[in-house]
Amino acid sequence: MTKAASAAAKDLAAAGVTGVQIAWADNNGIPRSRIVPITGLADAAARGVGVTTLFAVFDTHDAISYAHEGLSTPSGDVRVVPDIDRLRRLAGQPALAWAPGTIVRGEDGGPWPYCQRTLLTGAVTAAARRGYHLRAGYELEFAVAPAGSPDVASAPGHPGPAYSPHALIPLDDFVAALLHDLAGNGLRVGQLHAEYGLAQLELSLSATDPVAAADDQLLARQTIHAAAHACGLRVSFAPLVDANAAGNGWHLHTSLWRDGHNLLAGSDGPGPAGAAYLAGLLRDLPALTAVTAPSVPSTLRLRPGYFASAYAFWGVQNREAPLRYVPGTPYLGAEHANVELKPSDASANPYLALAAVLTCGLAGVDDQLVPPNPVDADPGTWTARRRKSHGIERLPTGPAEQAAALAASARVSGTLGAELLGAFQAARASDLAWAQGKTVDEIVAAHLWRY
Template sequence: MTSSDVPLDVRGVTTALSDAGVAGVTISWADNNGIPRARIVPVAALPRVAEVGVGVTPLFAVFDSSDAITFAHEGLSTPSGDVRLVPVLERLVRLAGQPALAWTPGRLVDADGGPWPYDQRAVLERQVEALAAAGLTALVGYEMEFGVYAEGGPDELVPAHPGPAYSPHALVAVDGFVADVLRDFAANGLEIGQLHAEYGPAQMELSLAATDPVTAADRQLLARQTLRAAARRHGLRLSFAPLPATAAAGNGWHIHSSLWRDGHNLLAGTAQGPGADGAAYVAGLLRDLPAVAAISAPSIGSLARLRPGFFAGVYAVWGVENREAPLRYVPGTSLLGNDHANIELKTSDASANPYLAVAALLAAGAAGVAEGLRLDPPVQSDPGSWSAEERAARGVAALPSTQAEQEDALRTNPRVTAVLGEELLGAFLAVRRSDAAAADGRSPDDVLAGLRWRY
């Protein structure tokens, strides 16, 4: 990078932060396990950091979910080298819940400031550019489920609220936390659609308003930071893990998306489904769903969460408002407007890198539009309640249920692998294999306990 790339007002931003009592800036990104990583720099150093970034090891691309480094990927097989983490200052916010800090997402570039093939945010930026070249834009929004627990021993899960599911009474026990979440989200520029006690014990959910894809991924990371700071102030612990324990409710981080052309939502249609282009978008997602899910729900915990009857989306189908379908079409209504229509990907969770997950989803759907794919009729019941013969007769298969099956689905899908590129795909798969090897021979509860607080 050169000084011409530094925003003209960076010194003014630095002065304003310092005058407001901000001591440092957290520059955050997500690794190939969906785990946020960060560097904090003194606020006075921000003008220089905006120009040249800060040094980090390229091996973050091959950290696995337990922070072990795998050298199995040839492109990152030694401890040597350095890359630069550059703040995206147009996304900088002062953290309401951590007033001595500001926060910004970061880009990873090579040592000379050029593109680095393992930078996940750049993958999504390129996919957005590809949509624009085809005359398309997208809106993306997240639903985030998480468990809220009181402080306990390292292996304890002490529910912080008693339920009942979806009841206002449940959240009285964590009223101060809820109030801080609402205030801090607003102050940090995060628009909440709704917040409530979810179905599982100690579980909550909030939804983030839809926005452009890169902003949606950035805000998902900022939402995590905001939630954790609010929880800490009230002596609470949050688990974003796909499945905190085998007896716990699974946490999905569902991705809602819509595709637009010339101001028109292609997902708009009727209560039975979208119009032709929107149907092609859904058909593209359905065709590539095993490969997309290998990125959007990639961890051992993700696979453990995929249980029939738990609204997790085990079988590769789409449905209209069918919560057992991994692709749930949400139609517009006369109350909300036809342009409210979107498709929800339920096989998505916190162990996904949000930039990669959204990029894979958009690429798969856009390919369906480009090819004019036709969409089979929706499935409106739970395929898990059918016999194996009924599923076979209707051509309904389960999504991959092991790391090896996910890898095969991803490797054999040219559209999704092209989104990642050869280098990043290699690192991503090396990390998945490292996780699988670490889990081999251990009990499910032991593996899940190790992931419980990681995300």
């Protein structure tokens, strides 16, 4: 790896690159990074760059929690190692290159139990040994505002209408720069459009293996931020940008494969194994959302009637369903079949989210679960009695309910492991303590530019 890093550094330096940004995501979904000079890339690849162990217990507002026993003091150092195979020159920041980082122990370079990328890599490897392969891709929603704007509502970056080409005309330079930079950074994009929410856009990233999908998510948000800055704009990926508007979801599409066959594909819906995968996600959905939508405003976003999925059920192409089954068709092909997890947003660590999804889905396959009948309506419009008769319950409505759901699920909490679970819980408890006594508007404003 050192030899490859040296060769890459030489080529990048000749092209005018002066530094490499090594990025990772913390337990709040917030990207963190170190920049090393291009001349130091080979050394960073061999020995990593030192960072504090306390990044695992940062909360969303950069407060450090010492509540987790394993990281209860300011002493300790680990190393962040760039993945040279994923090294990219940033098209929108041409003096910099970018690589995702894996955090290892400082004393011997061995696995650090708090590294989410290591956790996902291990889960993917374990699944592959059993013959299973997951494909995953993100849809990213974000709101646009002029640079320097304190919020989105007072100065929306586009006036709408939703889904209209007219909405994007004021953002023409940004759209052009963004598509150029995404392609230059090696990110394959399905589409980009004006979305339903306030000054909202959405782009979809093509499906790939889970670790690459998580890496791509981090790189995409870096690319979007840089393109917006270059065009005099700023973007918000926050779950809510206004208390009365539809929020930003980062919908996670997955499909499970074995022997080259998409197990979610079938002439009348998913086959037995694919259905069991979907049922596994549904069984642990309350605990999953504690990982995939974990911030204080995340649960505020999950309201009935906002295409945000407030109740636990699944449906075929039902955009109110938290688990939306997208079938393959003769027109699109069997490989198109997937499950969209809608209670997912930018406050989730993507590596952690994908590890939990993979584990819960495969547990459903192992247990040969059979999902209930799909729902083609919005249960939010039903009476409580009718929802109860269909076994449909509300997803957690606040951090305390999410914490209880996570603690009650041996599969989700077991995926994280004792150390990472403890750090994750400490960050969530710190966020909850911060939010006590604050209004919804205060909570929304404090999260607006965090991601």
